[in-house]
Amino acid sequence: MSESQIETEALDARPEGIARAAALLRAGSLVAFPTETVYGLGADARNGTAVAGIYATKGRPSFNPLIAHVADVAAARELVAWNAMAEAMAAAHWPGPLTLVLPLRSGHGVSPLVTAGLETLAVRVPAKACARALLDAVGGPVAAPSANPSGRISPTTAAHVRAGLGGKIAAILDDGPCAVGVESTILGLAGAAPVLLRPGGLAAEEIEAVLGCPVAERDAQDPLSAPGQLLSHYAPQASVRLNATSVLPGEVSLGFGPGVFDLNLSASGDLREAAANLFGHLHALDARRLPIAVAPVPEVGLGVAINDRLRRAAAPR
Structure with a gap:
């Protein structure tokens, strides 16, 4: 130490x-x-x-x-x-x-x-x-x-x-x-x-x-008034590609809904389950030190918060 x-x-x-x-x-x-x-x-x-x-x-x-x-x-x-x-x-x-x-x-x-x-x-x-x-x-x-x-x-x-x-x-x-x-x-x-x-x-x-x-x-141009408003936030070390409908060579995949993925936020398409799994799955995939391809997540209900975190994770750093 x-x-x-x-x-x-x-x-x-x-x-x-x-x-x-x-x-x-x-x-x-x-x-x-x-x-x-x-x-x-x-x-x-x-x-x-x-x-x-x-x-x-x-x-x-x-x-x-x-x-x-x-x-x-x-x-x-x-x-x-x-x-x-x-x-x-x-x-x-x-x-x-x-x-x-x-x-x-x-x-x-x-x-x-x-x-x-x-x-x-x-x-x-x-x-x-x-x-x-x-x-x-x-x-x-x-x-x-x-x-x-x-x-x-x-x-x-x-x-x-x-x-x-x-x-x-x-x-x-x-x-x-x-x-x-x-x-x-x-x-x-x-x-x-x-x-x-x-x-x-x-x-x-x-x-x-x-x-x-x-x-x-909130207007994105407004000054910071609360936590979690920075453009780049919640980011893994690896790069993140959003709304991926296929996985490129050298990528790991984070899915939502039916399909074959390295990890799936919710195979049944449950947004509450997806929210609970989001950061844990990102931690696990980031440990592989490969770019992360993320499947589309609906922008409704808790999907709004999930997509907000994913966009900030994928933002330029």
Whole structure:
């Protein structure tokens, strides 16, 4: 182990492991923990030095804001200016794979590094029980992007985290694979109308059903206002070719639906299964160090989030 590395503790999701993870976070250390979407790299959101460690450890640009994870709706209301749309969305889809972006409330106490200097905060209540137990034990917001080197494939298992960040963070809290498999949907509620800032584990149609109005899409030319908006993101080391209807010599294949592929997101064409498998399959294929040909995935429901991640993975770097 080099001088720059530290011993990364392996913790399980029993009460003792959760208590240890919470103690490390309160002390200003970085801890990876699972949510239902992906594993996050957590730091005390009120500790600027700890939050700076997230950016340094991931190699993440400091203009790219972070999500503050909280244990419940009451904790979210202490940080942001709540409104009727937020109340409706939280009642319907929290805990869950939904992040809300709202104006900061006076006295919030969150480090400006979390918001990248913006006057809004992205906040979420995760659904995974051990994540909420950890947040409750910390007793405050935990800033957490995905627990991987910046721009690379998001981690959906503790092994993915260790491969990317082992020796660089204090601990990894392991509670098995993530069920949803793509990051949370980010919904902007700071203005008069709702805006989809990042597609994710909750489909836009489900949001519109709650709010009773259309959700606008973010203009790609707008400044960054939430995580996951960089053009190149979620990328494997290998190149990625999208909407491939055949496989070229020297490529490995990632399929969707019936057919013969190296790995298949869902042989039955189930978009929920495909989302859950996306990052894990990309990790596995990337280990072969060959270009990846990806079969077409329908741009409906969760397919919107899947295609968003695939386009960013395939973008020029």
